[in-house]
Amino acid sequence: DKGGWSSFMAKEVSEEPEAVANTLRGRIRDGAVAIPELEGLDDLFRDISRVIVVACGTAAYAGMVAKYAVEQWARVPVDVELAHEFRYRDPVIGPDTLVVSISQSGETMDTLMAVKYARERGAKTLSICNTQGATIPRESDAIVYTHAGPEVAVASTKAFVAQITALYLLALHIGQVRGAIAPDEVAAQIEEFEAVPGKIRRILETEQERIEQFAYWMADTRSVLFLGRHVGYPIALEGALKLKELAYIHAEGFAAGELKHGPIALIEPGQPVFVLVPSPRHSALLHAKVVSNIEEIRARGARVIAVAEEGDAAVLPKADEVLRIPLAGPLFEPLLSVVPLHIFAMGLSTAKGLDVDQPRNLAKSVTVE
Numbered sequence: 001d002k003g004g005w006s007s008f009m010a011k012e013v014s015e016e017p018e019a020v021a022n023t024l025r026g027r028i029r030d031g032a033v034a035i036p037e038l039e040g041l042d043d044l045f046r047d048i049s050r051v052i053v054v055a056c057g058t059a060a061y062a063g064m065v066a067k068y069a070v071e072q073w074a075r076v077p078v079d080v081e082l083a084h085e086f087r088y089r090d091p092v093i094g095p096d097t098l099v100v101s102i103s104q105s106g107e108t109m110d111t112l113m114a115v116k117y118a119r120e121r122g123a124k125t126l127s128i129c130n131t132q133g134a135t136i137p138r139e140s141d142a143i144v145y146t147h148a149g150p151e152v153a154v155a156s157t158k159a160f161v162a163q164i165t166a167l168y169l170l171a172l173h174i175g176q177v178r179g180a181i182a183p184d185e186v187a188a189q190i191e192e193f194e195a196v197p198g199k200i201r202r203i204l205e206t207e208q209e210r211i212e213q214f215a216y217w218m219a220d221t222r223s224v225l226f227l228g229r230h231v232g233y234p235i236a237l238e239g240a241l242k243l244k245e246l247a248y249i250h251a252e253g254f255a256a257g258e259l260k261h262g263p264i265a266l267i268e269p270g271q272p273v274f275v276l277v278p279s280p281r282h283s284a285l286l287h288a289k290v291v292s293n294i295e296e297i298r299a300r301g302a303r304v305i306a307v308a309e310e311g312d313a314a315v316l317p318k319a320d321e322v323l324r325i326p327l328a329g330p331l332f333e334p335l336l337s338v339v340p341l342h343i344f345a346m347g348l349s350t351a352k353g354l355d356v357d358q359p360r361n362l363a364k365s366v367t368v369e
């Protein structure tokens with residue numbers, strides 16, 4: 001039931017605030033992270049020396065975002081691997097390796113096979129999954145469910161923000177168990193976390209119509225590029241994936257620092273480029289780097305659509321359009337900046353008269369390898 005929305009995707013994007021709130025619920029106690037499902041597993045988290053995330057598509061991008069949090073808060077090194085690549089080399093894994101799988105459906109065959117392979121090699125496995133009782137969590141030593149609610153549209157949206165939420169909780173949990181993060185630091189992150197649903201709601205309220213209008217004007221666009229740095233990089237990849245699958249156009253995401261190593265040759269007059277701009281409050285250096293990337297592509301005629309925090313005045317004169325997100329802590333920006341990109345992909349697909357819920361050639365659950 002679309003509940004009055006024009007598509008399941010529109011409904012599910014509108015549920016992104018609840019996906020975060022519901023995934024947090026019951027997992028925070030007295031200013032600390034307490035995940036009931038992980039009780040009794042402290043030794044497991046103490047004994048690991050590395051984490052490997054395995055997932056596909058959008059779920060893999062959630063893993064790329066979470067890498068920053070697990071390394072910062074838990075001080076455990078993280079590699080993120082596409083599940084279908086993992087098995088076909090000879091990965092160095094053993095009992096000190098925690099393999100974290102991420103899957104909305106819990107049935108993705110590529111991810112399931114990676115989990116089974118990891119178990120056979122003696123690694124510990126933990127599943128981040130949105131579907132109670134699905135195959136992947138059943139094959140894993142531990143489970144942290146995302147509570148995004150059923151996702152019907154083929155393109156994953158609310159599950160993505162729920163996955164990042166669950167992974168961040170896991171990062172804080174591991175950090176607490178290992179004593180890698182101070183209690184007041186955990187409390188500060190929890191405070192950030194609790195503000196996220198309201199901030200996503202604000203983006204939906206203030207920017208959605210504008211972005212849809214803007215997508216409508218861009219209906220003839222044949223290629224869109226996305227640039228990001230740090231946690232903005234996986235969000236650039238996610239923005240591009242959504243445009244490919246929903247609007248059937250060429251779209252590519254890059255780490256902004258890669259521009260001068262090749263991709264800048266793609267920039268010709270009129271080329272639309274989305275740029276995820278990190279807050280200048282967190283790192284003046286990172287912000288300045290991205291602003292200078294904007295200048296480089298703009299000088300070559302790119303049409304720049306910046307996603308930047310409210311009040312970032314430096315971006316305004318340099319970009320053709322600025323989509324605003326509320327202020328948030330450095331690791332929390334992705335939970336906000338992805339929302340305009342989801343809206344844009346949905347808007348462009350709709351503007352082209354396509355079926356946003358059922359893009360061609362794709363299935364919601366990919367149960368073949």
Ligand code: F6R
Binds near residue numbers: 154156241
């Ligand atoms: C993109 C998308 C896919 C899935 C991927 C993994 O919008 O939906 O890339 O994220 O197929 O699916 P799950 O999470 O079910 O394992």
